[in-house]
Amino acid sequence: VGEDSAVFDLAKQKISSWVYFTGILGAVLFVLDVGWLDSSTGYGKAFIDAVSTLSESHEVVMLILLLIFATVHSGMASLRDAGESLIGERAYRVLFAGVSLPLAVSTIVYFINHRYDGMQLWQLQSVPGVHELVWISSFISFFLLYPSTFNLLEVAAVDKPKMHLWETGVMRITRHPQMVGQVIWCLAHTIWMGNSVAVAASLGLIGHHLFGVWNGDRRLASRYGEAFEVVKSRTSVIPFAAILDGxxxxxxxYYKEFIRLPYLTITALTLGAYWAHPLMQAASFRLHW
Structure with a gap:
C-alpha cells in the first residue's frame, strides 16, 4: 500500500536536475547569509536580540525560540494542502523553507552558543563509556532524523514536492522516525551536557516532535484515507512494537532496504557533522547571538 522508501535509481536521474539542485542550494545559502546571518545586512541578530529581551534566562529564551519555530513549522505544515492549492507545490515548498530555515538556524546557533550557560545539574563527561554511548546514540539518531534525504530533489523543489506514505526501511521499525531520532539525540546530549539549558532545549524539541506525531498522522489520514489506515495498522510509533506483536x-x-544511497549519504553526513563540530561551534560563536 505504502511507498518503498530510500529508493534511488541512478538510471532515472537527470544531470540537469542535480545541476539545478546545486544552483538552488547555493542560492539559498547566499540569501540566508545576506538576509539573516550577516550582521551588517541580515535580521538574525535583531531577531535573537528581540527574543532575548523577553527574559534574562537562557532556558526561557531557548524555549521561546523553539516555540516560535515549532509554531511556524507545524503551522505551515498543517496549511500545506490549502497553500499548495493556492500557489502550487513548488512555490509553497519555497515559502515553507524560506520561513522555517532562518528560524531553525537561529535556534541551533543560540543553543550552541549558550549550551553551557545554564545551571549544572550533573557531570558525567568523565565517566568511562559515556562519550561512546552519546556518540553511538547520536549516530543512530541521525539515521532516524532525516528521512527527507530520501528525496533531495523534492526538498529543493526541483521535483514537485509530494506528501509520501512510506512503508519500508526504517518505517517498519517506527512510523515516526524523526520523533524517535530527536528523542534519542536529546537524551544523549542532555546526559552529556547535564545542565538546565540542555534540559530546556530537549523538552522543547521532544514536545514539538510529539505534537508532530499526532499532526503527521492526521495529515496522512486526511490525504490518503484508508491506505493510511492500512499502513498504520501494521506499523507503530514506538520502535519495534509492531514487529514484536506480529x-x-x-x-x-530486510537489510537490503538500508543498503541504499540515501542511507549511505546519511552515514557520510553524520560522520562529517561529528568531525565538523569545532567548525560549527566556531561559526556560531562568530555570530555573537
Missing part, C-alpha cells in the same frame, strides 16, 4: 512482518532480506 503486525509487521520483516522480509528475509
Amino acid at each position: 503486525r509487521q512482518k520483516l522480509p528475509k532480506d
